[in-house]
Amino acid sequence: MTQTDGTAQDTQRLGADKGSVATAAQLLRDGRLVAFPTETVYGLGADAHNDSAVAAIFQAKNRPAFNPLIVHVPNLDAARAIASFPAPATRLAEAFWPGPLTLVVPLRPSSGLSPLVTAGLDTVAIRIPEHPLARALLTAFGGPVAAPSANPSGKISPTRPEHVLSGLAGRIAAVLDAGPCPVGLESTIVGFAPRPTLLRPGGLPGEIIARCLGAPLASTAPDPATPSAPGQLASHYAPSARVRLNATDRRKGEAFLGFGPIPGDLNLSPSADLAEAAANLFDALCTLDDTGAKAIAVAPIPDTGLGAAINDRLRRAAAPRP
Ligand code: TXA
Numbered sequence: 001m002t003q004t005d006g007t008a009q010d011t012q013r014l015g016a017d018k019g020s021v022a023t024a025a026q027l028l029r030d031g032r033l034v035a036f037p038t039e040t041v042y043g044l045g046a047d048a049h050n051d052s053a054v055a056a057i058f059q060a061k062n063r064p065a066f067n068p069l070i071v072h073v074p075n076l077d078a079a080r081a082i083a084s085f086p087a088p089a090t091r092l093a094e095a096f097w098p099g100p101l102t103l104v105v106p107l108r109p110s111s112g113l114s115p116l117v118t119a120g121l122d123t124v125a126i127r128i129p130e131h132p133l134a135r136a137l138l139t140a141f142g143g144p145v146a147a148p149s150a151n152p153s154g155k156i157s158p159t160r161p162e163h164v165l166s167g168l169a170g171r172i173a174a175v176l177d178a179g180p181c182p183v184g185l186e187s188t189i190v191g192f193a194p195r196p197t198l199l200r201p202g203g204l205p206g207e208i209i210a211r212c213l214g215a216p217l218a219s220t221a222p223d224p225a226t227p228s229a230p231g232q233l234a235s236h237y238a239p240s241a242r243v244r245l246n247a248t249d250r251r252k253g254e255a256f257l258g259f260g261p262i263p264g265d266l267n268l269s270p271s272a273d274l275a276e277a278a279a280n281l282f283d284a285l286c287t288l289d290d291t292g293a294k295a296i297a298v299a300p301i302p303d304t305g306l307g308a309a310i311n312d313r314l315r316r317a318a319a320p321r322p
């Protein structure tokens with residue numbers, strides 16, 4: 001009997017060995033959903049050419065169909081087969097791929113992608129991940145893989161296989177287990193219409209991208225009322241507990257997430273290292289949420305470098321829920 005993802009099923013936990021990668025690639029060819037590690041967060045992959053496989057991503061995550069997906073490819077040639085690259089996009093691709101950067105570029109009519117991937121837009125979000133297991137899977141599969149973060153829509157992105165299973169077990173075919181993700185924040189997203197624009201801060205700091213381009217990035221003002229401005233829903237990455245930002249003291253019933261010299265139940269980075277804090281952020285929010293605390297208070301985080309993306313995710317976690 002053919003299994004359909006999104007409906008009750010056993011989810012295989014695969015390893016990081018060659019046999020596991022071959023199994024995962026075959027599942028993708030069969031139109032199934034496979035979660036896999038990237039350096040940023042775990043992705044929920046499907047064959048980007050296969051309409052029903054891509055539709056199953058939206059079903060398994062309960063994701064609104066107007067929110068398009070990122071396409072993962074192993075190299076620049078594969079990216080160019082799908083999209084055209086304006087000069088600044090080529091420059092960023094050559095400087096930072098493979099890595100935690102997604103480029104939104106014009107879709108080629110001949111791309112062969114399922115229209116569900118791009119939610120009908122004439123642009124496509126593409127990235128070449130750096131994680132060796134992601135690269136092995138993309139190479140073994142041999143085609144573009146559509147993959148949002150492997151969490152139920154609106155929840156915190158998974159940085160460990162256990163997070164993937166707690167959100168999606170029974171709804172997907174398999175997860176490839178490579179332990180924790182080293183970056184821990186989703187990729188930075190840059191668009192080019194009409195000029196280089198930061199669409200989502202993420203694992204590659206905006207300052208570094210601007211330095212490469214020799215000019216600051218434009219930024220988009222998120223409009224929470226217009227969810228078709230993709231990925232900009234105000235309430236996102238939400239734990240069950242309420243979240244209080246820039247806290248310096250603990251209120252009754254709160255769990256406390258520290259940073260640097262401000263201690264807590266957990267500390268994102270006792271040495272105030274933003275890369276360490278980014279890698280720990282989502283797991284720490286999940287762990288404190290699991291204590292059943294009614295709120296999580298978070299110490300102030302500097303807003304420079306990776307701190308901009310950390311604060312972006314924290315603001316969304318703290319935003320009023322729909
Ligand atoms: O690090 C990451 O980016 C992870 C890993 C798995 O690669 N993926 C990820 O995917 O975070 P997701 O679906 O959770 O976020 C993708 C974002 C969404 O905010 C979506 O709206 C935006 O990319 N996006 C996709 N296509 C777009 C497009 N054509 N124009 C503008 N934004 C787009």
Ligand code: MG
Pocket residue numbers: 148149157
């Ligand atoms: Mg996501």
